[in-house]
Amino acid sequence: MIQFNPQDFIPQLSIDSVIFGYKQKKLHVLISELDFGKHVYTLPGGFIKQNQSIDEAALTILNERTGVKDIFLEQFKVFGSSDRKNYEISEIFSTINSSEIAKSLAINKVWLSQRFISIGYYALVDINSSQANPKSWFPIDKLPELIMDHKEIVTEALIALRRNLDEKLIGFNLLPETFTMRNLQELYEAVYEKPFARNNFQKKMLSLGVLERLEKQYTGAANKAPYLYRFKTEK
Amino acid sequence: MIQFNPQDFIPQLSIDSVIFGYKQKKLHVLISELDFGKHVYTLPGGFIKQNQSIDEAALTILNERTGVKDIFLEQFKVFGSSDRKNYEISEIFSTINSSEIAKSLAINKVWLSQRFISIGYYALVDINSSQANPKSWFPIDKLPELIMDHKEIVTEALIALRRNLDEKLIGFNLLPETFTMRNLQELYEAVYEKPFARNNFQKKMLSLGVLERLEKQYTGAANKAPYLYRFKTEK
Numbered sequence: 001m002i003q004f005n006p007q008d009f010i011p012q013l014s015i016d017s018v019i020f021g022y023k024q025k026k027l028h029v030l031i032s033e034l035d036f037g038k039h040v041y042t043l044p045g046g047f048i049k050q051n052q053s054i055d056e057a058a059l060t061i062l063n064e065r066t067g068v069k070d071i072f073l074e075q076f077k078v079f080g081s082s083d084r085k086n087y088e089i090s091e092i093f094s095t096i097n098s099s100e101i102a103k104s105l106a107i108n109k110v111w112l113s114q115r116f117i118s119i120g121y122y123a124l125v126d127i128n129s130s131q132a133n134p135k136s137w138f139p140i141d142k143l144p145e146l147i148m149d150h151k152e153i154v155t156e157a158l159i160a161l162r163r164n165l166d167e168k169l170i171g172f173n174l175l176p177e178t179f180t181m182r183n184l185q186e187l188y189e190a191v192y193e194k195p196f197a198r199n200n201f202q203k204k205m206l207s208l209g210v211l212e213r214l215e216k217q218y219t220g221a222a223n224k225a226p227y228l229y230r231f232k233t234e235k
Numbered sequence: 236m237i238q239f240n241p242q243d244f245i246p247q248l249s250i251d252s253v254i255f256g257y258k259q260k261k262l263h264v265l266i267s268e269l270d271f272g273k274h275v276y277t278l279p280g281g282f283i284k285q286n287q288s289i290d291e292a293a294l295t296i297l298n299e300r301t302g303v304k305d306i307f308l309e310q311f312k313v314f315g316s317s318d319r320k321n322y323e324i325s326e327i328f329s330t331i332n333s334s335e336i337a338k339s340l341a342i343n344k345v346w347l348s349q350r351f352i353s354i355g356y357y358a359l360v361d362i363n364s365s366q367a368n369p370k371s372w373f374p375i376d377k378l379p380e381l382i383m384d385h386k387e388i389v390t391e392a393l394i395a396l397r398r399n400l401d402e403k404l405i406g407f408n409l410l411p412e413t414f415t416m417r418n419l420q421e422l423y424e425a426v427y428e429k430p431f432a433r434n435n436f437q438k439k440m441l442s443l444g445v446l447e448r449l450e451k452q453y454t455g456a457a458n459k460a461p462y463l464y465r466f467k468t469e470k
Contacts (some may be wrong), residue, residue, distance in 0.1 A: 010247050013352065054315030054352060078310055078354050080289030117248065117289060119313055 006111045008095040009047040015058050016045040016150065018157035019066065020191075021127035021137050022174050025081045027190045028127060029217045030065060031144065035063060040088065041144040041154060044070040045118070058121040061220040067086055073123040079149060081191060084226030087113040107125035126174050140193075166208055170231045178214060181205065217231070241346045244282040250293050251280040251314070251385065252366060253392035254301065255426075256362035256372050257409050262425045263362060263372040264389060265300060266379065275323065276379040278346045280353070293356040302366030307357040307403060311395035314384060315352040323382045357392040361409050376426075400426055401443055405466045413449060413463040416440065 019030040034040045044065045048057040058073055127137055138144065141152065165188070175183055186200050205211060212232050216225040254265040269275045279300045293308055299330040362372055372378065378389065400423070410418055420436050440446060447467045451460040 006358060010350075012245050014246060014294055048315070048352070050350065051317055053317045054313060056317070078289060080283070080354075082291070112386065115245075115285065117245065117283070119315075155410045188279050 004108055006108065008049055008230070010050060010114055012112070012114050014045055014047055014116045015054065015061060016043045016118045017058060017061055017065075017078070018122040018154050019062060019122065020041060020122065020157070020161060021130065022072060022124065022187060022190060023127040023137065025186045025190055027140045027193070029140055029143060030130075030132055030136055031067070031138050031146070032136065033214055040147055041150075043149050044149045049068050052207040058119075062121075062123060065132055065136075068123075068125050068129060071123050071125055072173070072194060073121050074160075076122050076151075076166075077118060077120045077156050079120060079153060081149075082115070084117065084149065086112060087100060087149055089200050118153075120157060122160060124161065124174060158190075162191060169208075170210060178230050180217060180226040180228060184228060184229070196214050241343065243284055243286060246346070247349050249351045250279055250289065250296060250455070251278045251353045251355055251388050252293060252296055253278060253355065253357040253389050254297060254360040254446060255357065255375075255392070256365065257359065257394060257422060257425060258362040258372065258442050260421045260425055262317055262375045262428070264365075264367075264375055264378060264457050266381070267300070267371065275382055275383075277382050278385045283458055289354060291326070293354075297356075297358060300367055300371075303360050303364065306358050306360055306409070308356050309395075309403075310354060312355045312388075312391050313352060314355060314388060316384075317350070318348050319352065319384065320428055321347060322382055328343055328372055355392060357395055359396065359409060397426060404443075405445060413465045415452060415461040415463060417461060419464070441452050 017030075021028040021030060030044055032042050032044050035052060036044060043060055046057065047056055047060045052060070054075075055073070058075075059071075062071060062073055063069055080115050126193040127134075138157070140154075143151070145151075146154070149165055174187060181198075184205060185198065188201065210232055211229045213232060217228050218225065252265075257267060265279055267277050267279050270275060279296055281292065283289055287295070289310075290308070291446045294306075295309075297306060297308055298304055333430065362369075373390075375393070378386070379384075381389070407465040409422060416433075416437050417438060421429055423436065424430055445466055446464045449463040449465060452463050453460065
């Protein structure tokens with residue numbers, strides 16, 4: 001375990017990341033499981049080094065957990081209620097006495113039991129290109145009980161994801177290079193957790209002006225084949 | 236001057252508020268002028284007390300500066316580059332030796348010269364209902380030179396304001412209870428700093444579903460009179 005020196009970090013400020021993954025037409029969330037004897041489920045998070053920007057800190061956390069680089073990662077909200085303290089972790093610390101984990105974490109007990117303001121980031125990644133343990137991806141409607149306000153952080157991240165999906169679609173890099181309108185609709189339906197009418201969806205997507213229509217997908221039955229699309233490359 | 240006790244506050248974390256005001260069909264920004272012998276222009280900002288939520292801290296700053304209460308105030312971005320330090324204030328401290336201000340601020344010199352991560356909030360207020368010194372409102376295209384990255388904070392706040400204007404229109408409380416489509420268009424034109432085509436604008440505004448059409452405005456010339464509108468009251 002890496003030695004943690006509190007003086008290297010900004011005090012009372014943390015980052016919590018909601019890393020959405022898209023798999024089997026369903027939205028998932030990357031969850032960390034900490035084993036202190038008692039199991040605790042948390043969002044992947046961390047702290048900000050004194051010589052590191054907040055965006056660098058968030059990217060470092062994402063890289064370490066998923067192996068994914070060059071991903072679109074965005075701040076969406078700061079969680080800063082006045083009583084935002086990690087009572088559960090403090091309680092766990094007080095019940096573990098002599099394990100190796102307890103010893104290595106003990107120096108941080110005072111530091112960690114302060115009030116923390118947390119900057120929420122979210123990302124949306126292709127689970128297939130992630131190196132995270134597949135068991136760490138939970139379907140969004142089957143999340144385990146999370147510590148502190150982490151459930152609320154997920155809820156707020158989902159609101160931000162939906163609000164920005166049209167605009168940030170390309171950056172998320174979730175679809176193969178060419179895809180059908182149906183592939184795109186399935187992605188939207190996963191994010192919004194509801195079905196869309198096919199004609200309206202197609203009309204809306206085309207009106208965004210970001211799609212380029214290519215040849216029809218080869219299926220053998222030419223007249224039923226759907227068109228393929230790709231994202232326009234200009235910014 | 237109020238005694239400042241660093242231990243009452245979250246270290247290395249500040250709030251900077253971009254308070255937009257609407258006056259004479261033009262967008263303005265509330266700017267603080269600090270006089271240390273040398274004049275320095277900054278956004279209204281402050282720090283977060285240990286027992287205060289970040290939203291409470293931001294509201295307190297807004298109240299103190301403008302006398303405006305119950306206003307819509309929203310986080311929009313955290314500014315957290317690794318070299319974000321107030322070099323100008325540090326420099327000014329080093330040049331003032333014996334004034335009363337220097338003495339009262341001297342205890343904060345070390346505290347203030349640390350790296351600060353700043354949470355940006357923005358608000359849009361009716362300048363007429365604000366008690367701020369009218370001279371503190373600068374037209375957005377005639378801002379003085381601001382310290383640190385405060386100009387960038389204004390730019391980012393304007394992006395957020397434009398992005399959210401449709402959705403937050405009612406909350407901003409900028410128009411009288413009843414208003415004409417022209418009044419509304421002037422507000423949009425001030426925020427976007429560009430003209431809109433009248434017909435398209437009206438169509439778009441009506442499609443938002445937040446306006447209720449009332450009787451025509453009394454002008455004496457009935458057939459030319461514009462309709463009055465108000466915001467629907469359901470949430």
